[in-house]
Structure formats: C-alpha cells, structure tokens
Amino acid sequence: MEGDRRDMTTMNLPIVSSCSVDGCSYNHDHDCHAGAITVTGSAGAACGTFVHTADKGGVDAHGHVGACHRADCxxxxxxECTASGVDVGAGADPADCLTFAPA
Structure with a gap:
C-alpha cells in the first residue's frame, strides 16, 4: 500500500462507539447495528445511513464507518475514517458524526 494508508477490510474499519439517535432503525439501545455507515459531506458531518423508522434493522454486530465524504476532517x-471509533448523535442534522474534527 502507498504511504500510511491502512488495509481497510471490514475487520479493521472504525466502529461506531455509540449512537444517541433515538428513532433510527439501526440504533438498538444506543448501539449502532448498521453493517457500515457513511458520513456524508453535508453541513455538519451527517450519518448518511440514518433511517428514521420504528422497524429495527441491521446486523448482529457493532456498526462500522464504511466511508467518510468529509475530506476536511x-x-x-x-x-476512509482513521479514528479508532466514532460517536453519532444530534448535531446540525438529527444524526451526525460527533467525532468530526476539522483538518
């Protein structure tokens, strides 16, 4: 691999450490169960995987960060996210990556 880029397999993607977004299909007791979220490039750093519904979905494991469109983080x-884990909660959007830090 070039430079310091990591081998990004699902085994070493950063986890969603916590999610305080009530009403998201992937949130089970403040634990994200999306296979991998996408942090979008909108104002704030929105969780593009957020689905507002009472139906529960996802996988039987912690969610991971699959992609990050915020190149300014x-x-x-x-x-790709290099944080050890991210927290998702209300910010500029109902579900934002609260770990976002300007570069």
Missing part, C-alpha cells in the same frame, strides 16, 4: 485518509 483530520480523521479522513482517502475518504
């Missing part, structure tokens, strides 16, 4: 390396 210090944890972003070639659109």
């Amino acid at each position: 210090r944890h972003n390396d070639h659109l």
